[in-house]
Amino acid sequence: MTSLTVVPLTSAGGAAWTVRAVDGPVPDRHSALRTTPVTATVPGEVHTDLLAAGVIPDPFDGANEGTLAWIGRTSWSYRIEFDWDADGHAVQELVAEGLDTVATVTLNGTVVARTSNQHRSYRFDVTALLVAESNELVIEFAGPVETANRLAEQLGVWPHTNLHPYNALRKMASNFGWDWGPDVATAGIWRPIRIESWTGVRIDTVRPLAGLDGDRGVLDTRVTLAWADGFTADATVAVEVGGTSTETTVPAGTAEVGVTSTLDAVDRWWPRGYGDQPLYDVSVSLRAGEQTGDWTGRVGFRTITVDVAPDEHGGPFVLSVNGKPVYVRGANWIPDDAFVTRLNRETYQRSIADAVDAGMNLLRVWGGGIYETDDFYDICDEVGLLVWQDFLFACAAYSEDEPLRSEVEAEARQAVTRLARHASLAVWNGNNENIWGYVEWGWRQPLAGRTWGEGYYFDLLPKIVAELDPRTPYSPGSPYSYDHFIHPNDERHGTMHIWDVWNQVDYSTYRKYQPRFVSEFGFQGPPAWSTLTSVVHDEPLDPYGEQMLVHQKANEGNLKLERGLGNHLPRWKTIDDWHWTTQLNQARAVAYGIEHFRSLFPLNTGAVVWQLNDNWPVISWAAVDGHGIRKPLWFALRRVYADRLLTVQPREDGPVVAAHNDTEETWSTEVTVARRSTAAGGEVLAQETFSLEVGPRSAVLNSLPASVATPGDPTTEYVEVRAADGSTAYWYFVEDTALQLVGDAFTSSVTATGDGYDVTVTATALVKDLALFPDRLDAAARVDSCLITLSAGEAHTFHVTGGAAPDTVGVPVLRSANDLVA
Structure with a gap:
């Protein structure tokens, strides 16, 4: 018999979950939620359940974010009745891959466990609690906002950014709101849940680490096993990779076994632009008497190093794959939807394609988000995108005391074990900006000597990486100068974040820096017009309208947009000009920085722009907006991230x-x-x-x-x-505000095509930064190019997919810098 049988408790598996409010500030109009549950989807989140049931409006629309804030302060109970038939196995376990976040799990009236970490999975022995036929499973989630506040009051406040003390518990930080994201603190069973039954022994985890020894491939596979009490038979573990099979005998009760496989010749895995991405299937099989089990995955054979050794200029940050230095052209990645359970392989493929099509070779999974699903890393393996993976600490001090410390260690061990096999995994990074924060953001006085996370970044996390994924480099933080006695955000050493541009100074300041590696920098701009107006309904539309400001999360964001124009572009006169001017300025600012950084090569070894994607419709630093429309910034990145x-x-x-x-x-x-x-x-x-x-x-x-x-x-x-x-x-020689551009500098024509239409523009004088916005005619339409500069006599054809061809195009669909300054 197989060692494992599975009863899925997900909605896709036929499970019928419900959810109701059990405590908290439920508005009177929704008081029925306390007594009458609504259908729930698992995996899912309470917001998406209430939205699907028609109880609440779209949280992204208008000013709904604020009116729905009660959801994050309310406790919610998920319930299911399911049948279970004894299948002859000795052990039954409830496996929950993700509970968000502080939960009490009750089976048939008995409390099984209390959990407090969104970023880890759980396995509970329920052998003695399951009964034949009908079982009742209830998972009650405490309101996340109230819980964070309560913990902060009990344990003491550790400094943090934004409104809520997200650092008091192990939950996605940006779920509580960020300077680009909504405050929609969720609760729910956010990853699959099931009953697993087994006898004797089962595979617990598999950690195959693929490396190189000259031309040979070496696969070190570490397998952990779980044994049922009283089972005494030895087991055999076999690993097959690349046509080579290696097996070993495992004495009963052995917790972990290593199997080394050697392949005489392997094709090396490379990041895109440096070679191909061959991936090898790995299968692990377990036999113990009549018990069997298996695991499958893929690996790529490569080596990755990071050189931070001091040199004559300070200290570099050089990422090398298979001994070859890689110039990093990257972007920071945030969760791709504020409601992450709506993401799937197809959505990841679309968003990762935005990075690939822009010429990028690295995505940094930022520390205020989540450890992404296997789909994300699998796709990065396939397309050759390196992954810089933050541990989940961002812009805050964190207690190193219990109970938080044990949760941090458990989640880190699970994350490294799960992700270590991926060829694309290039860097483990301890945190985002926390070392910088301790040095410079005024934390030391309120901390009054308490721990703040240093022990995680310099001791616990590097030890876990060294133990579980020694082939992948570890960095204590970003930014970091790789020396305790150097300011962590020193341009001469290691990695740097450049945020005085945007926050305080003109983007021409980029040229005052000579950074070795820039792991964060960026500039804001609005989303596509159709995206913006789908959620902002102010009459008249205005940058300072009530709903517009709901979708502008940055501190003084609109003032910074205006100040950021400097003498580059004139202040707008209409809302249409505001939209085009600020989108154009965003694209120019970021391109200005990257062109400068690349001109410093080899002193500078890469840039990781903030940010690739959005998690809802918002004015932000993203290159691709919350509806998946590529902003002018994205097209600027495609140009400045070109191979040449x-x-x-x-x-x-x-x-x-x-x-x-x-x-x-x-x-x-x-x-x-x-x-x-x-x-x-x-x-x-x-x-x-x-x-x-x-x-x-x-x-x-x-x-x-x-x-x-x-x-x-x-x-x-x-x-x-x-x-x-x-x-x-x-x-x-001068900025556009002083440059004499011709207002009527081109002619245009429209031609229908099989999948949309073409717009051909012919210049009669210099035309700067031509842009076509077909979404203003049809929100589903997309264009293939943007920010095209033409000298007199040149022509360019924009190809639009989707939407019917208009007779003509002009302002505000067809724009240029000329029509702003002429």
Whole structure:
């Protein structure tokens, strides 16, 4: 017989769950929830259950977030009746992969357990509690907001950002609201739950670590086993990978066994842009008498290191795969929906494709979110996206005392055990900004000598990683300078977060930094018009409207949007101009920073922009909005994250053409640099050509010829850099507010196609940053390009998928910088 039989208790498995309110501030209009339960979906969350039942409106719409805040302060009881038939096995266990968060689990009137951690799974022996036929399982969740407040009062307040003391318990921090996310503190059975029955012995965990020994592949598979009391038969564990099978005999009662498999030759796994992503199937089988069990997964053979050894410039942060340094072009990743149980493999594929299509090679799973589902990491393995994985600590001090410490250790051990096999896993990171916070954010006085998380980041977590995943580098935090005696956010050492830009200073400040590696930086902009207006219904629409401000979470966010225009762009006059101007400024600010960072290569070894995605419709730093529409920022990232980048940058002796070649092939091309007029006709005022040759994974600087770099009238001239292979760059002598751009600088035409339509724009003068917004005509329409600059005589065709072709397009569907400043 098999060692394991499973009775799923999920809705997909036919289980009929209900949920009702049991305590807390339920509004009178919803008082029936105390006595009359509604149907619940498991896995799920109480918000999505109430929404599906028609009890509440969409929490994302209008100002509903505030009116529904009572849900997070209320306790909820999930209940199911299920039949169970004795199947001959000796042990029955209730397995809960995720309970959110402080829960009391009761089976047939007996309390089985009390839990307090969203980030771990649980297994409870219920052999003595199950009965034939009907069983009642009740899981009651304490209101998360009230629980966090109560714990903070009992244990003492540890410094934190945002409104609620999320650091008092082990729950997704951003679930309590963030400067880009809604305050929708959830409760529920958020991952699968089931009854498992087994006899004798079963596989508990499998941790296959794939590495390299020269050209050989070495797979070190660690298997933990659970044994039933009184079972005395020995077991055999066999591991098969790449056609090689290795087995070992395990004496009864052995808790863990290691099996080493060696493959004479393997294809190495590489991040995208550096090679292919071969993955090998791994199967683990267990035999003990008549008992059997199995586990399957995939691995990729590779080595990953991070070099932080001091050098002549300070201290680098160089991530290498298979001994080859990787220039990181990345983005920070937040939970892809505020209600994470709505995510699935298809949604992950769409959002990860946003990273791949933008030229990225790394995603950083940020510490205020969750350890993502296996789907996320599987897809990253398949497409070659490296994963920087934070442990779940963000922007706060954390107690190292019990009961929190034991929960931290349990969740970390589970997370490392589950994720260690993934080829894409590149870095374990202790926390987000907490070391920086302790040094600089005024925490020491309120802490008054209490622990704040240092013991986690410098002792507990690195020991767990060294024990369970020694092949993956560990970093204590981000930012961090890799020395206790250096400020953690020092540009000369390790990783840096740049947040004075956005919060305080103009984005031109990016060029004042020479960072070794930037793991966070960004700039805000609104979502697509259709996304914004689907949830904001202010009349008239205004940046400071009541509902607009519900969807702007940053402190003084709209003031910073306005101040951030500097002298780059004029202040808007209409809401349509506000939307276009701030989206454009966001894209320009981030591109400005990345082009500067790449021009510093090899001093700078990468950038991880904040952030790729949104978890609801909101004004934020994201490149892709909450409805999955790629903002102008995304198209700017696709350009500046290209394998080969041309950019013009200022240096002490004048502008230079910086070329960064992040490919394995030498980049050889002819480059024409021309100083041209912005007026109709775009007269060429000076022009020179030079040969460009950039070796593999390297960069060069070429001085801009004086004839081109010296304007006659800086307000009416610009520099166009054009390579024979199609790469382009531009240089302007003044900001757009002083640049004389022609208002009527192009013609356009629309042509219907089989899947949408084309819009062709032909320039008669310089047109800066052309953008087409088809979602303003049809929310389902998408465009393939954006932020296109054309010199006089050039043309570009935008291809739109979805939606019917309009007769013509103009403002506000077709925009450019020209129509803001001309």
